[in-house]
Amino acid sequence: MTVVRTxxxxxxxxxxxxxxxxxxxxxxxxxxxxxxxxILRIEDTxxxxxxxxxxxxxxxxxxxxxxxxxxxxxFQSARLPLYREYIQRLLDQGEAYYCDCDPADLETRRQEALxxxxxxxxxxxxxxxxxxxxxxxAVRFKTPLTGTTNWHDRGKGPIAFxxxxxxxxxxxxxxxxxxxxxxxxxxDITMGVTHVIRGExxxxxxxxxxxxxxxxxxxxxxxxxMTVTLAPGGGKLSKRRGAIPILDYRERGYLPQALVNYMVRxxxxxxxxxxxxxxxxxxxxxxxxxxxSPGVYDEEKLLxxxxxxxxxTPLPELAGLLQPFLERLGIAAxxxxxxxxxxxxxxxxxxxxxxxxxxxxxxxQDPRPYxxxxxxxxxxxxxxxxxxxxxxxxxxxxxxxxxxLNQLFQDLTTExxxxxxxxxxxxxxxxxxxxxxPGLFDIIIILGKxxxxxxxxxxxxxxxxxx
Ligand code: GLU
Numbered sequence: 001m002t003v004v005r006t007x008x009x010x011x012x013x014x015x016x017x018x019x020x021x022x023x024x025x026x027x028x029x030x031x032x033x034x035x036x037x038x039i040l041r042i043e044d045t046x047x048x049x050x051x052x053x054x055x056x057x058x059x060x061x062x063x064x065x066x067x068x069x070x071x072x073x074x075f076q077s078a079r080l081p082l083y084r085e086y087i088q089r090l091l092d093q094g095e096a097y098y099c100d101c102d103p104a105d106l107e108t109r110r111q112e113a114l115x116x117x118x119x120x121x122x123x124x125x126x127x128x129x130x131x132x133x134x135x136x137x138a139v140r141f142k143t144p145l146t147g148t149t150n151w152h153d154r155g156k157g158p159i160a161f162x163x164x165x166x167x168x169x170x171x172x173x174x175x176x177x178x179x180x181x182x183x184x185x186x187x188d189i190t191m192g193v194t195h196v197i198r199g200e201x202x203x204x205x206x207x208x209x210x211x212x213x214x215x216x217x218x219x220x221x222x223x224x225x226m227t228v229t230l231a232p233g234g235g236k237l238s239k240r241r242g243a244i245p246i247l248d249y250r251e252r253g254y255l256p257q258a259l260v261n262y263m264v265r266x267x268x269x270x271x272x273x274x275x276x277x278x279x280x281x282x283x284x285x286x287x288x289x290x291x292x293s294p295g296v297y298d299e300e301k302l303l304x305x306x307x308x309x310x311x312x313t314p315l316p317e318l319a320g321l322l323q324p325f326l327e328r329l330g331i332a333a334x335x336x337x338x339x340x341x342x343x344x345x346x347x348x349x350x351x352x353x354x355x356x357x358x359x360x361x362x363x364x365q366d367p368r369p370y371x372x373x374x375x376x377x378x379x380x381x382x383x384x385x386x387x388x389x390x391x392x393x394x395x396x397x398x399x400x401x402x403x404x405l406n407q408l409f410q411d412l413t414t415e416x417x418x419x420x421x422x423x424x425x426x427x428x429x430x431x432x433x434x435x436x437x438p439g440l441f442d443i444i445i446i447l448g449k450x451x452x453x454x455x456x457x458x459x460x461x462x463x464x465x466x467x
Contacts, residue, residue: 004036005194008062008069009184011043012054015245016061018237018297019199019229022263026226027197028067029264029285039191040072043184045177047077061246065256066278074191076183083178086186086216087139087171095215096171098137099126121167139172141182141212149207154224154287156200161207169208181205185212193221197287200225224287226267227294242297253325253352255313258306266295275308307351315340318347325357331364341446345438363446367433367455370462374425374435383426384463386416390427391456400449405441430459 006027010020031038040062044050059073090096101122110120122140131137143166150160171182178186188196203225213220229237237243249259261276268291270276270284310318319339326333333339342363343356350356370379393408394400413420424440431443431452444452 002194004031004034005039005192006031006036006197007039007041007072007188007191007193008067009041009043009187010058011046011049012051012058013046013049014054015247016058017243017245018263018266019243021061021065021067021246021259022229022267023198023226024062024067025065025260025263026267026285026290027195028069029281030195030197030287031070032282033285036194037070038068039074039193040069041074041187041191042072042076043180044075044077045180045183047177050077057245057247064247064250065260071191074187076187079183079187080177082190083172083183083186084176087178087182090141090171090212090215091139093215095142096139097127097129097142097168098131098133099140099168099170100131100134100137101125102136119165122169124168127168136174138170138174140168141171141208141215143168143208143211149210151206151210151220151223153203153206154195154222155197155227155290156203156225156292159203159206161204163207163211166208166211171212181208182212185209185216185218188221189213189216189218195222195224195287197224197226200227222287224290227291229266229295229297231297237297242299253354253356254302254306255309255321255353258302258309261305261309262302266297267291275305303351310350310353310356311347313347315344315347318343322353322356322360325353326360326364329357329361331357331361333360333364338446345442345446349438362432362434362437363443366458367429367431368458368462370429370433370459371435374429375462378425378429378435379459379463379466381463384460386412386418386423387426387430387456387460387463390423391453391460394444394449394456395453397449400445402441402445405444426459427456431455 008024008027010016010024016024028038030036040059042055042058044055055073062069087096106122109123113120126140127142144163147163148160149163149166150158153159169181170179172178187193206223206225210220229242231237231241246259250256257278260278260281264276264281265274268285268289270289276284313321316336319336319342322339322343323333323336342360346356346359350359389412390408393412397404397408409420409423412418412423416423425435428437428440429435431437431440431447437443447455
C-alpha cells in the first residue's frame, strides 16, 4: 500500500485564518488517520507579497493547534531550478511554448473580449510561432484544443471541464518565476503527494493542473475540495464576522481544542456527534463525510465548545493557561497552586480565558468599588449587624472548611430567622464586590481568614461611613 502523503501549502502573504487553517486541519487529520505524512510547503514565489513574519505566524498558528508536520517547511523560492527543469521538459516535448505578447496588449485584448461579452482567454497568438527565449518571454502551456478534463473529486463527486474553456496558461512568467498552477504540480509530483485536499475555490485550477500532470506523464493524486465557510446570513467571512487571524483566537482566550473541534465540524460530520477528542477525530476522519454544503460561522457554537474544553482542562493546566491573561490585567499570579484553586471555582462559569481572568480579579485585587445596586441593597445598617456577627464567628473558627462554614451559616439562619441568601449576599459583596460570584464558601476558603476579615472590615467601614 502506498503511504498517504498530504500537504498544506499556504502563501505567506497574510495571516492564517479559519478557512486556511481548516485546510491544514483536514490534511493533517487525513494523514494521521492513515498513518501517513503531512507536509508543510510555503508557496512564496510571489516575492513582493511574501513576508517572513507570516511564515512565522503560520507555523506558530499550526503548532498552537497541534497540527505538527512531518516534512518541511519546504519553500518554493528555494526550488526554482527544479521548476525550470520541468519547464524545459515541457518545452522539449512541444507541450509548452514561448510567448512574447506584451502585457499591455494582452490587457487590451482582455478588455475587448469582455466588452464583446466573451470570456477573456489568451487567443493562442504565439502558440505556433516557435519563438525562442528572450528577455520578455513567458512560457505558456499548450492546452489541448478539444476534449474534456474530468476527475472524481473525493469531496464533490465527478467534475468535468471542457478544454476549450481553458486557455494556454502562463506557466513561467517573463521574470523566470513559475506560476502557481505549474509550481504546485511539480511540487506535488516530486513530493509524492497522494491527496490534494483544499478549498473549493481551487476547483477551476484543477483541470489545468491535471493537464500538466498528464503532459509530464505523472500519475494524478486524488483531489478533494472542501466547501467554504460563510458568514452568518450568507456571504463571505469578513473581519467582523469570523475572518480574524487564528492567533487572535488565542488572544481572545480560546483553547486550541475548541477551535479544532469547531473547525472540523464546519466541513465534516460523524453522525450527529459534536464533541470529539483528538484521538476520535483521527480515528473517524474520512473524506467521504466531508460536507456537501457550506458551513456557516457561528460564534455562539465556538463559545459553547470553548466553555466545554475549559471545563475539561485539568486545573493545574488551566492555571497555567490563565496566568498570562491575569498578567495582562496587571495581576502577577505566581502561585500556580493557588491559581488552580481559583480556576476551580470559575471553570464552569467562563466561556473564555479572558472572561475567566476578569472574573478572577477579586481574588487578587481589592473588590471595591462595590457594584452600586448591590451595595445599596445589601450593604445596609441592618446587614452590618449580621456582618459583625459573621466576622466574629469566622474569627473564632479554627479551620475554614466547607462543613464548618455550612454549620456557621446554618446556625445563623436559625438564630436570626433570616434566609441563607439574606446572610450570604452582604458577605459576597464584601468579598467579591459583586452580587454574582462562585460559591461563597469556596471563596472564603480560598481567600483565607486574614483576607476575609480584612474585606469584611472594609465593607463595614463602607456602611458606617455612608451614615
Ligand atoms: N498556495 C495556495 C493557497 O494558499 C495553495 C493551493 C493548493 O493547495 O493547491 O491557496
